[in-house]
Amino acid sequence: MSINWFPGHMHKARKEIAEVMPQVDIIIEMLDARIPFSSENPLVPELRGDTPVIKVLNKADLADPAVTALWVERFEQEKGIKAIPISQQNPEQIKALLQLCNQMLPDRNLDIRGARAMIMGIPNVGKSTIINTLAGRTIAKTGNEAGVTKIQQRIRLDNNVILTDTPGFLWPKLSPASCGYRLAVTGAIKDTAFDYADIAIFAADYLLKAYPQQVMARYQLKEQPENDLALLDALGERRGCMRKGGVVDLQKAGSILITELRAGLFGPVSLETPDMVTEELQNAKLEEATRAAEKAEREKVRQQKAKKKYR
Structure with a gap:
């Protein structure tokens, strides 16, 4: 099964970004540190040319730091790209972005004209929260769901940086198919576009392979479940997600697994490696x-x- 979500306002945002991108001096691309590849926008390499890019790996506190370090190393192998992990719990990391924007434009006289930056990212990556922290006031609407920002706006920030905010959007075809699942697991896709049991089985399979000890500790399991369904069965039994006949309700058990994974209750977890x-x-x-x-x-x-x- 493939998971895709591309409502009308995302198509409009995609066109607007393609029009504005050649006019900016620097691009700030917000990524989810747990899924740096799956949250990476394919428009950036297509249209950026020589424009420098800061890849901000947001929610780094939820990601495996060892895996995040591998992604930073991989991104910075490309010319003109700087990758930095940040957490919304550390405002000083976020505010340092303004100074970095100017540092990456050494040949521009910023006293004559401020740096024109564009910030972009997938839905629910935390872009609006970052903007509000940079501005020192509430400018962008925030929410713990995908697709909150729907229009483009320009904001003047400190360090003479003019920031163009863009709506979060995905792309019509998510490939490989596993990208769609990882985006759904982390909350970038609206919940109505997928089945919780489906993505929970995907997540459970990965967690058992990559982070078995953290799974067992979270659900107080003495033995490692044999497979994804066995894990959901064990979770369902412990959390009372039972249907008539003693069968576990996979929708309810799956919803619990995904909610707890998104909240970081398994500890730092990365869902993909280079x-x-x-x-x-x-x-x-x-x-x-x-x-x-x-x-x-x-x-x-x-x-x-x-x-x-x-x-």
């Missing part, structure tokens, strides 16, 4: 090539049949 993503991209290319070859073969057979029919 090596994992590299392998997924390679597999996705192979699958796409296979589908293209199968489609070409079906078309060839169809044309052969058509020739025989009309001889």
Whole structure:
């Protein structure tokens, strides 16, 4: 199953960003530190040219610091990119972004014209909270759900930085398919666009492989569950998520797992690593090539049949 969410205002935001991006001096791209690749906007490499980019790995307090360090190293291998992990619980980290914007523009006379920055990111990545911290006042509407900001606005900040705020948006096709699941698990996709049991099974499978001890500690399990469904069954039994006949309600158990994962109750957890993503991209290319070859073969057979029919 693929998960996609691309309402109308996101299409509009995508077009507006593509129009404005060539006019800015620096891009601040907000990423979720738990899913740096899945939350990365494909428009940035397409349109940025030589424009410098600050990749802000927000919610770093919820992510595995060792994995976050690997992502920072990977991002900074590309010219003109600086990656910094931050937490909304540390305002000084956030305010340092303004100084970094100016540092990354050494050849510009900022006394004549301030740096023009654009901030962008997926829904519910914490962009509005960051803007309010930078401005020192409430400017952007915040909310613990996807799709709060829906219009573009410009804000003058300290250090002579003019910031263009953009609505959070996704892209029409999330690929590889696992990206859609990770975005749903972390809250970037509206809850009505997916099934909780479905994404909980995905999350449970990953957690058992990557963070088994943290799972067992959270649910006070003496033995590691055999698989994803066994974990949800154990969770459901302990939290009273039972249906008639003694069967665990996967929707309720799944909702608990996802809610607690989003809240960081398992401890620091990262849902993807650079090596994992590299392998997924390679597999996705192979699958796409296979589908293209199968489609070409079906078309060839169809044309052969058509020739025989009309001889």
